Amino acid sequence: MSDSLPRIIVLATGGTIAGASGNPGSSAQYQAATVPVGALLQAVPPLQRVARVEAEQVAQVDSKDMSFALWSALAARIAHWSAQPDVAGIVITHGTDTLEETAMFLHLTQPCPIPVVLTAAMRPSTSLSADGPLNLLDAVRVAAHADARGKGVLVVINQQIHAARDVAKTHTSAVDAFVSASGGPLGFVQDDYVRFARAPLPRVAILPLPSAWPLVEIVASYAEPGRVMVDALVAAGVRGIVVAAAGNGSVHEGLGAALADAARQGVAVVRSSRTGAGHVALPAPARAAPGGFASALDLNPYKARVLLLLLLAADPSLGTDPARLQARLGAY
Numbered sequence: 001m002s003d004s005l006p007r008i009i010v011l012a013t014g015g016t017i018a019g020a021s022g023n024p025g026s027s028a029q030y031q032a033a034t035v036p037v038g039a040l041l042q043a044v045p046p047l048q049r050v051a052r053v054e055a056e057q058v059a060q061v062d063s064k065d066m067s068f069a070l071w072s073a074l075a076a077r078i079a080h081w082s083a084q085p086d087v088a089g090i091v092i093t094h095g096t097d098t099l100e101e102t103a104m105f106l107h108l109t110q111p112c113p114i115p116v117v118l119t120a121a122m123r124p125s126t127s128l129s130a131d132g133p134l135n136l137l138d139a140v141r142v143a144a145h146a147d148a149r150g151k152g153v154l155v156v157i158n159q160q161i162h163a164a165r166d167v168a169k170t171h172t173s174a175v176d177a178f179v180s181a182s183g184g185p186l187g188f189v190q191d192d193y194v195r196f197a198r199a200p201l202p203r204v205a206i207l208p209l210p211s212a213w214p215l216v217e218i219v220a221s222y223a224e225p226g227r228v229m230v231d232a233l234v235a236a237g238v239r240g241i242v243v244a245a246a247g248n249g250s251v252h253e254g255l256g257a258a259l260a261d262a263a264r265q266g267v268a269v270v271r272s273s274r275t276g277a278g279h280v281a282l283p284a285p286a287r288a289a290p291g292g293f294a295s296a297l298d299l300n301p302y303k304a305r306v307l308l309l310l311l312l313a314a315d316p317s318l319g320t321d322p323a324r325l326q327a328r329l330g331a332y
């Protein structure tokens, strides 16, 4: 390993990339988040000619159990390493199940003076054709690459580079599970060739890390939904509700009545789509009152919730001003 190579920090959080099974033939029966990051790096010898890699085990979790505390810890470690003048980039290993939420959180909160790249794997480290080693190598290649600077938080998986804001998991088990439905990937990696074909949407600003996290939840619209969940959320003090609405943001009339009551009490209501792709139309003036029923645009319900969490933490009265809410949703 040469001193002239870029210095890259790997922050490990667990997931299937760190998963192991007693049955090497299996890619479905395994324990996520068991292999330490040092062992993951040792399994990828070509890393040594790409970068000087140092690693930190920030957590060892199955990402279904992701928490605000771990998001805050990751943000603190990114801030620490970004401030070291000789660190060229940061790679985060993560579970695939909620990677799109952590990626969105980091996209919204991290200034990224150096590249921050998340990666993951669909198959555990012990499986035949494990995808983790190549994904980790590619993530380091991208984090070390000059063209990755100024592009915000990135996700590298299955030889593709995605914008953190855009990417989502769309399959339970396939290695090509990650898709950027709005505009496609930003680029690709093939061996040492890192190629960006387009730039991500520009960020207007970054949002502050919350000192307290408001209660923001997701409800879905489907045949004959009850209003019991919305009423229970309002009684519990919810500040924001994202609706996984049908089609182009359509909400069942019964659920809509409950949400209108919530909005009248200052709850920020945002419509996203349960379809998995496309923009949700802006509220027509007739449907905008009361409370707005704002559009999450092209953000899926889980990403829209992350944005709403951070917006409401910074501006708790946003639910009382539908026009301001819609403008803020469109700015990230």
Ligand code: SIN
Binding pocket: 014, 015, 016, 017, 032, 061, 062, 063, 064, 094, 095, 096, 097, 098, 120, 121, 122, 123
């Ligand atoms: C997880 O999300 O931690 C488990 C599943 C995976 O990484 O694919």
